[in-house]
Amino acid sequence: MSKITSLHVVWLRNDLRSYDNAALHHATAAANDEQNSAVLALFIATPKTWQRHDMAPIRQDLLRRRVLQMQTELASRNIALMALEASSYSDCAKIFSKLADAGMVALYGQTEYELREQQRDKEITQQLQRADITVNWYDRLCIMPPGTILTQSGDTYKVFTPFKRNWLSRLHEQEIRCYSKPKASVLVDVKQLMQQLGVKEMADGDGCSADWPVAEQQVLDKLRGFCQQQVADYNDKRDFPAVKGTSRLSAYLACGVLSAQQCVNRLQMEAGPALEREKSGASVWLSELIWREFYKHILLAYPDLIKHKPFQAETAAIRWRQNKTLFKAWCEGNTGYPIVDAAMRQLNDTGWMHNRLRMITASFLVKDLQIDWRWGEQYFMSKLIDGEFAANNGGWQWAASTGTDAAPYFRIFNPVTQSERFDPEGDFIRRFVPEIAHVQGKEIHWPHKKSTPSGYCPAIVDHDEARKITLAMFTEVKKSDG
DNA sequence: TAGTGGTTTTG
């Protein structure tokens, strides 16, 4: 075989899949078109940057496991995946200059919307273009890319429902296309290339995400299974944490084993007509995918969000309580509110939390403990296997009433009412708060009525009182703003 | 035609 003289490099980040991967697809097509040309997929682990972004250890481990799995999957398609270990994003530049010397002719990748990531990509782009290397970015993180869904006056939507209406009308105008799995003709010898470049191989993770399978086919089967068997009941079951009513695909969307395009494509295939029915399981699940895009669009349009500025400027003046003791109790699931404690322990024990519980615990931290939503935002990121800036920040600001969407009511959840409504039998609470598992019947939602069961913590705050304090805090900043 | 004001909608 003749010597490889040109490399088409695919930089994988949060698009760790071989199906429907635009970058991989185009790089392979280009390489197959040329003589002595090969595709090289590249992943660079950057634990220092990950840590600075509070990326949960379980999410880091999932990334590493997925990359190793993908290495095998891609090799069978004649595509080598070089998995490297660096420290932070600034080290990526050195790797690319070495690749440029080794015959790299083009770079392919999927765009990302966070500030540091955009800076990183901009710098690498400039560096490579100076060396006459073609750089191709594909904006496929969303089905409808930011900038394509605007109000009639050309503004970014700040309210979900009109955004969704617009988004859906676009969906009806077009067919969602997914790229096929690429196949190259020449396989690069990665071991040799790594030696030649003098770069460090990616380290293994600690395996803490082992409960989450990483084989691409297995994940696609999960998606298909969900769309065939569960999505029909999604609207009826999704709010009950004791029931497996949600897709549990968020972690795979976050690291891109699945694309949103694949999700909607599969949903249309399996649930077709139901999608046209309002409140059908299929259309409600689609709404959740649209929420994901809504927050990504918002993030790109309001870059201050990445600096943790509140969307509603006047709420920056709120003086949140800096109480480490109360915060710790919330983190550890020792608030004395069973549904809150069960939820936080689910997060701590499994790296994942049911969406209904994310709203309940967020509301509790902000509206019952008056603690800065940013503390909660950061804690969630540091624990969640599916933590992504846009959705996490959007969700927290929604719960904190500092974000988009100006509803005329004030959003304070009553944790006991929420518990009664969404964990009616207390099954979920008993699973995660064993010290009150023996409490019979509806008392499980509020076991303090007679006296707090031994081994369980008393309530750290009185909800009705806390509610009044919070309302006053918001009234204060609203009136000083005029 | 882009700006306005009045009306409807809002996770």
Place this chain on the structure above:
DNA sequence: AAAACCACT
């Protein structure tokens, strides 16, 4: 209360 739409200019 604020956003978005819509009709009118």
